[in-house]
Amino acid sequence: MIDAKNKAIVLSPEQSFEEVLELVQPMITAILLKCNVYKNYDYYRQVAAIAVWEAWQKANPTKGKFSSYIYTTVRGRILNELSSEQRYQSSYTLMEDETLNVLLTRGESIVVEDCSELVEMLFEFLSKEEVELLQLLYVDGYSYIEIAQQFSISVEAIKKRRMRLMTKIRSFS
Template sequence: MMTLPRNFRSTYSQRKDYVMTFEQRYKQLKPMIFAIIRQLNLYKDVEDYAQIGAIALWEAYEQHTEEDGAFEPFAYTVIRRAMIDELRKRVRFDDQTVLIKKEETLDALEETHFSFEQLVTSYDTVQAIVQQLTDEEKTLLYEQYVNERPNEWLARQFDVSIEAVKKRKYRLKKKMQRLAKQKTT
């Protein structure tokens, strides 16, 4: 009776790696591509990332040598790296796009001219609204919009929960809208 060596399976699978065509390898590792997409929490452009994963799998298939070890871990690393690189490119592009849009908005605001009467009327309206607020509401308004304090800081300052701060901000906004509507009518 013939006995098989202990490492027969790993030896066999390594040999099998080099015999498989790319199409077979793609069918075998397609679930891995989508698993990486899920691990990276990519929910937009899933098809694009699946395509990037397939291209990265092709590159891994072409680059892999025996010295790299088993193919699956090598392919996993190459695919994941390609997706992260693409994600970084898109984030960088989005950041640059937002900066350009902000600059365009600032330029448009600079081009908008308000008359002195409009500015005084707006200032007087805001001042009249703020005078009708309680001291606590004024403090909340000042800390939130002038000092740009986060909700956590405001919660500690007012000794309430973060949810209570959110509710107070919501009520303050509604009150100011109501007062502004009364002032303009």
């Protein structure tokens, strides 16, 4: 509903959900921009729509403005989702390099004598610790946290070693 006198949008829990969702679209866009959401934009819009629905269902007009409640609910849900995604990305790594696909097809353990010429040359190019890190990350599927515990170093150190290793492998090919 639009207040003609102030030309402002007025939200109330008595409105239909579809109407409320339509009216809060600019608010959702502003929240997404404020939270620096540029990837998976449609996904976060859906997260926001679900948050609006939850706020619409739980709204209590005696406890404050409905629009404020929607804003805090949507913003909180998006921030929680961003935090969850960040935790996942910091714990797990994704396959980034085509060369490493060879390692995945090798089975449970890496045996240099059975590998293709490229992988054999790669193993000669890498140290024993680098080969072990490759195997733990891409063949065995360990997370950064698990590898850090195994090497008795920090997760950030494992990430730095992985980045140096990737740079080294890229320079090899």
